[in-house]
Amino acid sequence: MHEDQKLVEAITEEMGALFCKGVFTDRTVFRFNVGESSITVAISAESCEVEGVAGEAGCSCRTSAEMFSKIWYDGYRPGIMDFLGGAIKSDAPLLLPQFLRAFGKL
Template sequence: MSQALAQAFENLKARFKPNKVSETMTFYFSLGEADGQKWNMTVGPDACEVGQGKLDGADVFLKTSEDKFLDLLAGKWKPGVMDFMRGKIKSNDPTKLTVLKDCFL
């Protein structure tokens, strides 16, 4: 397991802002091929839960590299349309990724 990713997800959980969403949403993060690079998150009006591993049937998935994800969280990378088009970041619903921004930043 990547210690940097584990710490990043714990930090996200600690930064959670309640009442930013009206219904519970699930997220799956695929940040590499190793088991320690698959994470999931459930965000609701009052709580945020983080877990390791793949989450089947997640509302939103995000796929990028571990390095890019850590840069994103650190504010060193802000993905744009071209990043999605070039495959540097992938999601089944990029518009719902804004929920993460609302809940944690």
């Protein structure tokens, strides 16, 4: 198994236990491309579901496994230069802090 996939699986295993209800009011779908791996997570007011990679996403984000790990485990908060420099690419970057808040990471 590729290291990127191991990281994605480890994080998705934690999501259920960390989920904070009520952060989102409407169902929002996030697609993360982390290195060579992809994951789709649907979040609503009451639940989060890992959905694989199919379907439409309200927010798509591409970054390295190293950056994703830094954000998730080390509390790193990306700045504008991370986006402008291409370390993180997202079509809805303003939703990303809310995603972190839904798992108590912000």
